[in-house]
Amino acid sequence: MVDGLSVIVSGGSMGGLFAALALGEAGHSVDVFERAAGELEGRGAGIVAQPSMLDYLERRGIACRGGYTLTTHRREYLNRDGSLREARSDSMTFTGWDTLYRRLRDAVVEGRYHEGHVVGFERDGEEVVVRFADGSERRADLLVIAEGGRSETREALLPDVSPEYAGYVAWRGLIGERDVPSDLIERFEDTFVFFEGERQLILGYLIPGPDGETGRGERRLNWVWYDDVRDRERLDELLTDSQGTERDFSVAPGDLRGEVERDLRRAAEEEFPDPFSRLVGETREPFVQTIYDLSAPEMAFGRVCLLGDAAFVARPHTAAGTAKAAADAIGLGAALDGSDPVTALGDWERERLAAGRRLVREGIRMGEGYMG
Known part of the structure; x- marks a missing residue:
């Protein structure tokens, strides 16, 4: 296992929180930055809680x-x-979205969840230099983009990919x-x-x-x-x-x-x-x-990766958006158990691209059945 990887997660909603938990459990040092940190807790909507996600949270003592x-x-x-x-x-x-958010947020290591807006990054050898809106910079071994379907960082990486x-x-x-x-x-x-x-x-x-x-x-x-x-x-x-x-x-x-x-x-x-x-x-x-539908053709870019809705948005008929973000994060934690993070991200990407494409196709099929 690679010890001591420093990880910055851009986006502190569901995908970002699952990433923080899974990567932290794998032994890495994770800091989460969310631009709307004070607003997320009040969001309210019902979501389907898929068995795989429930099992993960229960096994780790996060939520019964x-x-x-x-x-x-x-x-x-x-x-x-x-x-x-x-x-x-x-x-x-x-x-409830807010109900689950609170449990995930409470499980993140104290002092590792920050208010901050990532506006860009540069690769510097085996590190990523991450820039923030306040003008500050931080270095990390890995940058995880979990900014949701309107991710500005994804738009910079994949300018031809946009929600449809x-x-x-x-x-x-x-x-x-x-x-x-x-x-x-x-x-x-x-x-x-x-x-x-x-x-x-x-x-x-x-x-x-x-x-x-x-x-x-x-x-x-x-x-x-x-x-x-x-x-x-x-x-x-x-x-x-x-x-x-x-x-x-x-x-x-x-x-x-x-x-x-x-x-x-x-x-x-x-x-x-x-x-x-x-x-x-x-x-x-x-x-x-x-x-809307969103499918990214890539999820891994050296030491930078897309996770959750930043990569794939499936229509809500699938009832699996949150579970998919959780699966991306859990898979990432397992993949980064190897000696080379770039190789590990490539292996992870192949599996999660296939899963994301399947889910988006299923959402389109279900939506056409309901809405014509």
Whole structure:
């Protein structure tokens, strides 16, 4: 094993945190830099917690799955009038993005998570010189880029690679269990619920509270509405926030323009069955994200590598984005057990490129099935 590799991770979200944990466990010295360090903890959305990721966290004593997840055992599809169209047994485990983030963040070695924005790097022999927005520099044996799908560093490395809009958006919302009528909660109890319309899909499920609370009254209802938006002018309108700023990929909770939010609730009432029309109507701060595909042809560049969404973004239908970032990180930790980091990164890249391509293809296939 190579002892004492110094590693800088650019990006302190899910991929960056998993990288810090896996590389730290492998015996390397890891520092994580996140430009929005004070903002991440408040992000809220439901995610599917894949078994491989849950097993990793439990084996390492980071999180016991029963303490921050909820599992449904039934899947239902509704008709427009709210009646049951189809039901089947199906086990799915969910958590909150913020819930998982807190557990990962708490597991990172004290003093190794920093606020900082990586703006560039140079290779200097067997080291990488990393530059930050404040003008400072640091040297490391390895630079891991975990900046997400809008990675500026990836754009510098691969200027011809950019996210490709899929033609639809995801409206999302979270609402506390205490803020909705009990009969609405009961509709989602132990059940993953769907409604499919004409180029429309909405789904909902219960997730734990922000700190992993799973008791009745402490949980949250999470919903996602995939909405066909192929008209560029309409998309631009949706992505213009309450301050008049046009966003590229998303508008955060609380920042939707009033007319957009009113149209959203009206459309839900007209197009969706109860319980979804009520659920959207009672959500205080819905938000919107564009759906896009991203595939990088390379992940390793000497002593620099791309990880997680910085390399591949698969549509959320796969329910595997966070798990894929975790697998990238865990694989990287295992690969850097050899004598030559550059060779190890090459071997790791071949495996993770194949996995990323498969996931993106599956996301496209699923999206076309839902949205046409």
